[in-house]
Amino acid sequence: MLAVWFSFGPDGPCLIESVGAFRHAAGGRGKVAVIDDAAHPLSAECLRMVEPHYYQRTDFPRGGNLRGWPCVLGMLETMASVCRAANEPGCLKVDCDTLVFELNWLDREAPLCGFMSGRNAYAVGMCYWMTLETIDRVRTSFESRWLQPGWRAPEDQTITGLSLIHI
Numbered sequence: 001m002l003a004v005w006f007s008f009g010p011d012g013p014c015l016i017e018s019v020g021a022f023r024h025a026a027g028g029r030g031k032v033a034v035i036d037d038a039a040h041p042l043s044a045e046c047l048r049m050v051e052p053h054y055y056q057r058t059d060f061p062r063g064g065n066l067r068g069w070p071c072v073l074g075m076l077e078t079m080a081s082v083c084r085a086a087n088e089p090g091c092l093k094v095d096c097d098t099l100v101f102e103l104n105w106l107d108r109e110a111p112l113c114g115f116m117s118g119r120n121a122y123a124v125g126m127c128y129w130m131t132l133e134t135i136d137r138v139r140t141s142f143e144s145r146w147l148q149p150g151w152r153a154p155e156d157q158t159i160t161g162l163s164l165i166h167i
Helices: 009-025 044-050 069-086 132-143 155-166
Strands: 002-007 031-037 054-058 090-094 112-116 123-131
Touching: 002 009, 002 069, 009 031, 009 044, 009 090, 031 044, 031 069, 054 069, 069 090, 069 132, 069 155, 090 132, 112 155, 123 132, 123 155, 132 155
Parallel strands: 002 031, 002 090, 031 054
Antiparallel strands: 090 123, 112 123
C-alpha cells in the first residue's frame, strides 16, 4: 500500500506522527511518498526521521492550502507518477495533520474510497484512496475542459467530486 503526503516545512512535526501512524496501521508494509513544496521544504532532520520511500520536491503553486488549478493538476500528475514508480494500483492521499490508525475502512478495489461529510458529494481531503486509473481519468477530464481562471479549486472537492462522476 502506498500513501502520499503533500507537505511543506511547517508540517514537519505532524508529518512525522502521521507517517508513523500509517506505518503502524500498515504493519510495516506501507510505502511512504512525501511530496514537498520546493518553495518551503521540510528540514533534513524531518526527512531523516520520516525516511520516505519516495521523495520529490515540486514547484507547482499550492494555493495556500492545496488550492487552485495548478495545484490540482500538479497533485494528480504527481500521484500518478508515484503510483507508477512504486508499481502500485493506487494511493492513499493523507494530510500531514491526519493520523491513520487503521486501514480496515479502506476498500482498495474501489476507484475512490474516503470519508464524506454530510450532504457534500466529495471525499474529505484529510485522507482518501484513489486508483491510478481513476487518477488518470480525472486528470484527462480536467485537461480536456475549460477551467475557470483564478478559481481557487479546493483539492478534495475538485478531485474527488469529479472522481464520483467517473466511477
